[in-house]
Amino acid sequence: MTARYSLKNLLAGLIFVGFGLAFGYAASNYPIGTALRMGPGYFPIILAVIMVVLGAIIVVQSFREGTDEIALGAIPWRGLVLLIGALVFFGFTVRGLGLLPSLFVTVFLAGFASRSNGLVGALVLAAGLTALCMVIFVWALGLPLPLFGPWLAALGL
């Protein structure tokens, strides 16, 4: 099946239109004011309108310019899920667990995101990088972050 439009442009245009509508809708709740005394909604609404117009132009172009030269390509789902998971885990646990254990798990998850890192490889990587970060941030730069947090103390560790 051959598509006769540029999928990339179509998607990009729709995303821009979507962002424009969302920002425009949210901005319409704020006082707009007058040109002399612009309210908080004035400038965002102008921008949102421009955004929708630009997005619409890109959508129209996508049907004119023909198919993409380079296809969209695969999405690295494993990397995507693990990397986002690593960031969320760090944000969620850095206070509770403390920097050291939280960072170790974060680097392990991130390392595992690559298909060329096995389980052992990711563990070794996590240990090494955690140690390196401790030296740089805690020892050399004196970052005031507790290494172990209150959650571990609560467990009696």
Add this chain to the structure above:
Amino acid sequence: MDLLANLALGFETALTPANIFYCFIGVLLGTLVGVLPGIGPTGAIAILLPITFTFEPVTAIIMLAGIYYGAQYGGSTTAILINLPGESSSAVTAIDGYQMARQGRAGPALATAALGSFFAGTVATMLVAVAAPPLARLALQFGSAEYFALIVLGLVASVALAHGSIIKALAMIVLGLLLGMVGQDIYTGTPRFTFGFFELYSGINFVSVAVGVFGLAEILRNLENETTRSVLVKKVERLWLSKDDFRRIAMPVLRGTGLGSILGILPGGGHVLASFASYSIEKKSSKHPEQFGKGAIEGVAGPESANNAAAQTSFIPLLTLGIPAHPVMALIIGAFIIQGIQPGPNVITSEPALFWGVIASMWVGNILLVILNLPLIGLWVKMLTIPYRVLFPAIIAFACIGTFSINLNAFDIYAIAVLGIIGYVLVKLDCEPAPLLLGFVLGPLLEEHLRRAMIISRGDPMTFLERPISAGLLALAALAIIVSILPSIRRKRDEVFVEED
């Protein structure tokens, strides 16, 4: 002899042991990120920015600036040795530099790149010292209307000079501007687009935006197809140039320096355009154009000088107007603000030691770079063999700790994840991330000056056209859009960039 007195003050500041040390750390890290794949100067500076918060302002800026121009050097090393440009501006260096390496002339190619860059850096630094003060004086007379027009011109020009779809780049700017609106309104205090999150009242953290869009999105891009890189040259020998080589590179270096110095001042990727333009000029003016692409030393000397000169002069709009020419400069503006200094024409009078110290440090940094890059080239060749699967978890670790340490707020980490996904999707759809970051940083400024100018003019939008400087700048912006959409210019522009593919 004001200039000499000022430069003396600058060197006094730049040559303190602490500042030399952090200048060295800066150019070292810069060379490192230039050499290593998958992380560019924008991402690296965003990640390292939080570390500099505890430093003196001048030390922080010296180090961040060092990372930036250091990366230009490092990028050329990978371009020559493994045909993979570390930075977009060294893409042209790869054409002839890699061919020279294949002919066993990696040493002369690296030496040419280093010496050309050093010469260009020295000249361009002098140019910054000479041109910045008068420009700052001019800028002091700017009112809000002029600043509004200037920012519009900066944003539009950054699109016109980039490559790829202009409409998409414009859309990325507007998206960036909208993201910059998040947070409390400056005049009324109304929280905008915060979805009830108290953390968003002060706006999205710009380090999160930069790390997400340039760091995380880039990693995801690289994970799409993991490849191993092979290093062609294990050992680099004969790091010096013959008399004949010197004769051949003299003119290209001079021309590249001139071209780069001028283009660097323009907003938006001036250094990329400079290296491409320099390559075309050298090829056209050469008596042996057929040698280009087969290892012509002129094809290394010109572009390398051009991109380094441009890297230095791109500090001019930043130091005199407080307007960033491209994303890295936007991050350095952020560093100024976090240090409690309002970037703009006042810096030169209110913080003369900082202003001249940063300029003098660029020259010091260029010397350090020559030392780092020529005798220590073996070390960088080793660095090239660090596999990506080790590198990107390190980037994630640094990004997490660095971003968290700014506000000790987990929200900033979640913001990286969200913006990283948005950035990845848009980059995958061929939308350049640089305009988004520029728009994000300049959005609040743009709105503030628009509203203030309208209040001053009593609601008359004609004020932007009645004031001559503002009208001139807006006319230039309009011209830039029209010219870059015209089909004939478009084709020319694509021609300049075509060698990259």
